[in-house]
Amino acid sequence: MSSDTSLFRTVDRIHAGDLSVAYVDLGDPSADPVVLLHGYPYDVHSYVEVAPLLVEAGYRVVVPYLRGHGPTRFLDDRRPRTGQQAALGSDLRAFIDALDLDEPVLAGYDWGGRAACVVAALWPERISGLVSVNGYLIQNIAGEESPIRPDLEAGFWYFWYFATERGRRGLDANRRDIAQVIWRRNSPEWAFSDAELDRAALAFDNPDYVDVVIHSYRHRLGLAPGAEEYEELERRLALAPPISVPAITLDGTADGNFPATDGTPQAHLFTGTREHRRIPHAGHHLPAEAPHAFAQAVADVAEPPGDGAGTP
Template identity: 30%
Template structure:
């Protein structure tokens, strides 16, 4: 039995709906009362919107509407125009999330983001602070003020970033996305944390024809090996120029995170001038929504509640 199996019962999965934005035909999992306060749940990499399947029902039961979109290049989300650049920088993901809010008629939301979703969440708070009631960032520290070249030990953990910056690495990712993603699942969290059915369901989202290109751009752009999407260049620059934000924030981190160990987040609190709290989950790696969904949900309900 996996940690996730112990922490929560069977997932209640909302059926996928389609939401059209100016750029995307988005796959969205929308659950809970439509007139309730909305929580936008943003997934990470290499993952899928299903990472929230055991978190969302707890939030719904607590009186929240949950909206879990599938990012560009993942699952059933498709680009409306074949000529649209297959970009994946954090700022363009933030634009996608705001486009989704506009399409759904949502002026203000709570946001919880894991991994890629974590940095998209902070970019939303920089670009549209009035539209974020409060936010939670999971497993990936903020990039406010820009990201320095990591020390050698962290660069070693992030080997896949540098691998994807090469032509041969890019070709390998295109050739075997699931094999590439499985390495992260195996190395970023304690052994035995996931079952094959769980992995297969998530990895199905990486069959999207844009997945490899979006992935490659995301990691190249963060180290200036590729330019951000032209539409998001201003926001990307604003995140680098912003030292602190005042959005109420909860940072959730697994104590056994194999790619971003706790020491990588020691200075996180200094990035936030408003209410801030940090939750460390013992025995958990890089995927808290999957590994300990019940505890993650309780923390989000406390943070987003009255």
Template identity: 35%
Template sequence: MEAVETDVLHIGYTVSGPKDGPPVLLLHGWPDSARAWVPVASRLNEAGFRTLIPWLRGFGPTRFLSAETVRDGSGVALAHDGLDLMQRLGIDGFDVVGHDWGGRTAYTMAVLFPEHVRRIVSLALAFQPRGTFALPAFSQARKHWYQWFMSLDGGPEAIRSDPKGFARIQWDTWAPPGWFDDAEFDRTAVDFDNPDWVAITLNAYRRRWRSDEPSDSRYEASRAKIAATDTVDVPTLMIQGREDTCDEPASSEGLDAHFTRGYRRLVIDGVGHFPPREAPDVVARAIIEHLSVK
């Protein structure tokens, strides 16, 4: 494991692949960790790409430098973390591939930093123009029970009492059975022992539906830019599992007009909410094809 320090974080990350290969930032989702990308990263490395996989704020070895910093779990905050990491490493232009929270971060980085982001791939989450979280229809709302639970006044204390149990429910229900075993969940859940995992988790979801969650003021200008933007101006590939029981595949349909430099959507049969883990071969091939277009 490697690490860098930004103005806000000590970020743990892994790096692999040829040193002169095109750099690809791989961002994991929730509730998951950097290890989710290992199978895909190895395939990208074989194809000549250099992969960098950080633990997001609140996960694994990544730590806040100050106890006073707002534990802001927004996509905008995560986008700045991603850019900060790459700039500390002296990497000016790169591709971004993200799953779940990482997918939202990929869209956000493309909107905020198009001069640095060449192409993006987002897995499992559809683009949200202007960063708006709209109340979903009933069929999707019932799948978002975990977000409503976190938004209740008593929700945070219940999650603090058993954070890994809360995460395990999502693994058990967001994809067809058989995609993981207990040992893999336990290895991943070690990264949920981060002292800020619960705080970042709660802020990320509660801020969508409540007005009393704190935000880090250093990102206000970027929030304003997101709120005023409904297009992505870098080439985009969106990958979704047809059996995703967290985010309905229909959510990513009909969005082509929001992508000024191309939008391709791949829906994988028999796969749920965790495509990088459930179908690494298919996912890696699609990513390599997308990132290799001249």
């Protein structure tokens, strides 16, 4: 499928919380807003095919670069370059407030899905709905120390690599090549091109990229402390707060690291309306691999079937 990357060439910027956030803003500014959130190691171009579908369906589509990625920068050199979940969620909340978005739908995968889940769980009044790949992504940091199936542990090789100083140096020296290995493992049926990888890799040149990524995975494994300012939020997240906003969760049946389920293992964590969908042949990078399915999920959360929802 071809995609018009020119839509993503104009990047706006706004101060939000600790960051000067770079973002793409498409569609009618007065339309109902949707915020699309990328993961690691990816960038805003995950949505080059999803965004036009949603704009055509009548939504305003906003796609920010996460901390440590692309042109997004810290406002204060003294702020810790943390990548923990509370920081990602706080960034997103500040971004929504800075743009004065009125109850947007949040949609994302990986790091972006985690940020969206944090906001949905802690500040549900700020948003109208959630689309999350792999479901409920809020981490139980203490539980992350428990081993999982060996074949799945193997897919998380970079967690353990980044826990070492050798891994830090390797990430600094081989940002694109490490992403390539992760992409192939995450999405074994996705035939991405060198050009697509090169395009995303430009976002890894951010001066904070290595520090943010390394801290994210070390904190997740309990190997690095979080920033003091996020301690209370992390305590709240450790309790696995339920998500009460309308939600659609997605699993790709070809996800190399997160086997698709029927959604029932996480059902108790969603106290509002929630639907779980399995997307055939899609991997972890689901918005890029199945853009129509992802866009339809966003539209269905924004306007549930029967209430005038269109087909992106």
